[in-house]
Amino acid sequence: MDLKSSKHLVEAQNRASIFLDENGLDGTLARQYWLMLFDWTLTEYVQQLQKPVAIDLLEQYEVALKRLVKHEPIQYIVGYADFMNERFKVTPDTLIPREDTAGLIELAMNFLQNNPTSRVLDIGTGTGIIPIKLAKTFPTADISACDLSEAALKVAIENAESHNVEIYFVKSDLFNQLDSEAPFDVIISNPPYISENELSLMDESVKKFEPTLALFAEDEGLAIYQRIALEAHNYLNPNGLILLEIGFQQGEAVKAIFQSEYPDAEILIEKDLNSLDRYVKIQL
Numbered sequence: 001m002d003l004k005s006s007k008h009l010v011e012a013q014n015r016a017s018i019f020l021d022e023n024g025l026d027g028t029l030a031r032q033y034w035l036m037l038f039d040w041t042l043t044e045y046v047q048q049l050q051k052p053v054a055i056d057l058l059e060q061y062e063v064a065l066k067r068l069v070k071h072e073p074i075q076y077i078v079g080y081a082d083f084m085n086e087r088f089k090v091t092p093d094t095l096i097p098r099e100d101t102a103g104l105i106e107l108a109m110n111f112l113q114n115n116p117t118s119r120v121l122d123i124g125t126g127t128g129i130i131p132i133k134l135a136k137t138f139p140t141a142d143i144s145a146c147d148l149s150e151a152a153l154k155v156a157i158e159n160a161e162s163h164n165v166e167i168y169f170v171k172s173d174l175f176n177q178l179d180s181e182a183p184f185d186v187i188i189s190n191p192p193y194i195s196e197n198e199l200s201l202m203d204e205s206v207k208k209f210e211p212t213l214a215l216f217a218e219d220e221g222l223a224i225y226q227r228i229a230l231e232a233h234n235y236l237n238p239n240g241l242i243l244l245e246i247g248f249q250q251g252e253a254v255k256a257i258f259q260s261e262y263p264d265a266e267i268l269i270e271k272d273l274n275s276l277d278r279y280v281k282i283q284l
Contacts, residue, residue: 093151118185128156135165191224251277
């Protein structure tokens with residue numbers, strides 16, 4: 001593939017599309033990759049299609065395409081991901097935000113609409129998308145976030161600064177660095193929940209490039225839920241709320257874990273936009 005000899009952008013795009021198809025990727029995404037790599041709007045792209053394009057842009061694009069066919073996610077190549085109409089920094093130390101997590105945030109927002117000064121904790125914050133979105137919508141809420149990964153926390157702090165919100169970030173293995181004397185009203189988590197025996201089912205891009213610490217959990221992916229269930233009562237107000245994202249086959253298992261620890265709680269399994277079990281809501 002030699003994009004540098006292309007006379008116009010449209011020619012480069014055609015060559016890029018063929019290259020992607022030949023390497024097992026979707027050639028129709030060639031345009032989207034260009035837009036993301038150079039942060040162009042679709043209007044800018046259309047206006048430039050029949051025009052010569054700078055050699056340095058073609059060189060950058062060719063390098064990116066070669067990384068893509070090795071299954072490196074475009075978000076890591078460009079250094080950002082768009083989520084809920086906003087932009088967040090991502091690195092290989094953080095998971096790439098998925099749209100499923102928007103439903104988890106919406107469940108928290110439903111609670112905060114009636115309780116806007118609540119104390120909120122996000123466990124395993126990664127890029128910080130959950131606390132940042134909540135803090136921007138509910139600036140009177142007292143929001144904390146923790147992660148076991150210092151590198152991920154650094155990214156989350158940068159994202160919070162770029163979005164001009166104040167969040168208390170702490171390196172913590174779940175609750176172990178938190179103060180049980182200052183309980184929370186809401187605990188939210190999108191924890192690692194993939195079982196290691198599911199590794200063969202995952203995309204190559206996920207297996208090769210996304211952080212395993214944020215993906216996999218023992219006990220068929222349920223280990224972190226078990227730990228949260230055991231420890232949360234020490235850090236949650238009596239009428240507190242726990243909101244969890246889950247694997248689509250884990251609803252009943254996660255519900256049973258929390259029902260055992262909180263027999264009087266109201267526990268609901270909520271579905272995502274694809275009508276799959278995706279969230280568990282535990283109301284004490």
